[in-house]
Amino acid sequence: MVKGAQLGDKQCLDRLTKMAAEQLRVNIYRLTLEHDLTQDIVQETILKMLKVLGELKEAEQFWPWLYRIAINKLRLHHRKEQNRRTVPISAMPDGDIQKQGQEAVSTMVGQELKQIVLRAMQALKPEHRTVLMLRCYEEMPYSQIADSMGCSEFGAQMLFYRAKKTLKKQLLRQGFGKGSLLMALALFGKMTAPSEVAAAEVSVTAAAAKVGVTASLVGMVTSKTAVVSLMTAGAIGIGAVAATSGPGRTTAASDERPLASAAADVRDEQAATASLKRWYFFPEGSDGPVMARSMQASTQERGYYCQWLQDEQANYYFDRHSGTVHINNYRQYNSDLAVWRLPTDKGGLTAFLAGIEGETEKMEYVAADGPGLVVVAERVETGYSAWTTRHFRALEEEYIRYSWPAGVEFADNRDPMHKRGWTYFRVEGHINGQRVTGTGRVPFVYAARRLHSPWLRLRVGNRLQIADIGEEALLYDDTGKVVASYAGGSFFKGFARPWLGLHTIDTVRRDAAKEQVPFETKYKPGNEKAEVTLTCREGKLVYAVDMQADVIDAIAISTNQGKEGFLKFSYLQDIEKEGDEFIEPRITRSYRGMRRERPGILWLIQLATGDP
Secondary structure (H helix, E strand, O other): HHHHHHHHHHHHHHHHHHHHHHHHHHHHHHHHHHHHHHHHHHHHHHHHHHHHHHOOOHHHHHHHHHHHHHHOOOHHHHHOOOOOOOOOOOOOOOHHHOHHHHHHOOOOOOOOHHHHHHHHHHHHHHHHHHHHHHHHHOOHHHHHHHHHHHHHHHHHHHHHHHHHHHHHHHHHHOOOHHHHEEEEEHHHHHHHOHHHHHHHHHOOOOOOOOOOHHHHHHHHHHHOOOOOOHHHHOOOOOOOOOOOOOOOOOOOOOOOHHHHHHHHHHHHHHHHHHOEEEEEEEEEOOOOOEEHHHHHHEEOEEEEEEEEEEEOOEEEEEEEEOOEEEEEEOOOOOOOOOOOOOOOOOOOHHHHHHHHHHHOOOOOOOOOOOOOOOEEEEOOOOEEEEEEEEEOOOOOOOOOOOOOOOOOOOEEOOHHHHHOOEEEEEEEEEOOOEEEEEEEEEEEEEEOOOOOOOOOEEEEEEOOOEEEOOOEEEEEEOOEEEEEEEEHHHHOOOOHHHHHOOOOOHHHHHHHHHHOOOOEEEEEEHHHHHHEEEOOOOOOEEEEEEEEEEEEEEEEEEEEEOOEEEEEEEEEEOOOOOOHHHOOOOOOOOOHHOOEEEEOOHHHHHHHHOOO
C-alpha cells in the first residue's frame, strides 16, 4: 500500500491515509487525553505525511516514520504551550474519555478505578507515555521505537524502564499493589480504544513489558528513587569525597559550617551507604571535553540522588542539607586538592600522578575511545569498575539526563561572565625584562565553544608575537614574518581551559603530568586561591589559581639562569564596550613547511630563556 501510494495510486493513497489517521487518532489520544489536541496533531501529521511520503525509502518502516512525525508535532506543541492550562482528571467530564472505550470496560471496573489509572497516566512525562504507547499497544521492537523517538535503541530501553518505574510509583501512591502495572496498562488501553471490539482485543503481555538486563541495571543506579538492594551486587566500598567547594568554603550559601565539617558529613554518608556512581561523557573522544555527574546512594531515601552534575551548559551541586541546587562558576574538584582522575587516563599518566600524590583511588582503565563515549564508573570494594557505551547524542538520552527532585530551590551563584558562558581576558606583565601584553577569549562551558571559540594573541616586547586560534598557532618575529607554525591549542597548554570540563587547577596539573613535569600544590587560605608549582630542569612556573572563578589569576616564571617573568590575567564581566583589542586573530593560510612540534606546557620558560 505504501509503495502504491508513492507511485501515485490514488486508491492506495486513500486507504493508507484513512488507516494512518485511525491508528494515529487512538494512540495520540493516549498521549494527550484531549480530543481537540489529538485531532489537530493527527491532521498536521497526515498533511506532513502526504507532503513527504515520497522521501520514505523503506516501506516497512512506515509506522515508525509516521510516529516520528506525530511525536515531533506533539513536542512542538508542548514547547509552544509550556504554561498551558491543565484540567484535573477528576474534573474531566465523561465525554473526555472515548465513549465506546468506556462502554467496553464499564462492566469491569468502577469509575473510581478508571480515574486512578487516568491520573497515573497523566502524571507521566510526554516521552514516557509515548514509549509506553509504542511498546505496549503498537508492540514495536526497541529498534523501531528508537527510530520513532530519535534516540538510540539502548536509550529507548532506558526510557521504557523509566516510564514503567514512574507509572508503578504513581499507582502505588493510589493504593495499587506492586503487581498492578500490566493490569493498569491494559485497562488504560481498553479505556482509550476506539470501539468495544478494539477494547476487547487490547492486552499487554509480560514479554512486551520486559527491558534488557543492562538497561534495567543502569536505570536502577541512575534513578533518584532506585532500590538500594542493587548495592549488594558489589558496590560495597567507600566512595572518595567529591565536595564541590574548596578548602575553607562552606558547601552552600546557606550552610555556615566549614568545609571540613561538611566534607566529614559526606564521608559519613558515603561510608554508611557505600555506593557511588560516576558518569563521564566524552562527546569528541577521551582526549577532548568531558561532562560528568555523580550518583550518590542515600540511606534516608533508600535510593540514589545526583550530588553534582556538569553538563554542556553549567555546573550544578545539590546540597541535601538545604535542599538547594547551586549553579556555580567552578568545575568540580577534590576537597583535598588531589588531581581529578578519569577512567580514560592511560597508564603513564596514572603512574606519574601516583608518584606525585600517592594512590588516591583506584580507577579501572577504559581503553575505549572515539566520539560519543560514555563511561560509567562504579565504586566497588577494590576501587572503581567501569563499563562503556557509545552514543553521539548522549546528552539527549533519558539514561544520562537528570531531573532534580520536585520542589528543590535553585541558587545561581555565577558571576555575569559565567552566566554568559564565555568572556574576553587581558594578559599583562613581563618576561626577561620585556613587556608582555595580550588578549584572548575563553568559553566557560562546552556549549559556548562553537560560537565563542578560544583564541589567544600575545606580544612579547617588540621581538615576538603569538596567535593561537585553536586550529592553528603561529609565531611571528619583530617584522611580522611567520617563523613557525604549530598544531592548534599549543599555547593554551598550561592555561585555563574550563570548556574541557575540568577545573583549571586540574587542567594545569594534568597538562604537566602528561609531559612528566613534577608539580606541587598548596592552598592559600583567605583569598580562595591555590598555588601550583611546576619544576623542570630549566626552571619553575608558579600558577595562582582562583578556585571560585575557575581561572588562572597569575603565572610567575623563573629560570635557573636568573631570568624571570610574571603574567597577570584579568577577565571581563562586561563585554559591551570591548573595542578593537578583542578582534579574533585571522589565519588565512597554513604554514606547514614551518610546522614545529608543540611547545608543551613549558613554553613560557622557553620564552624566558630566549628560545621560542
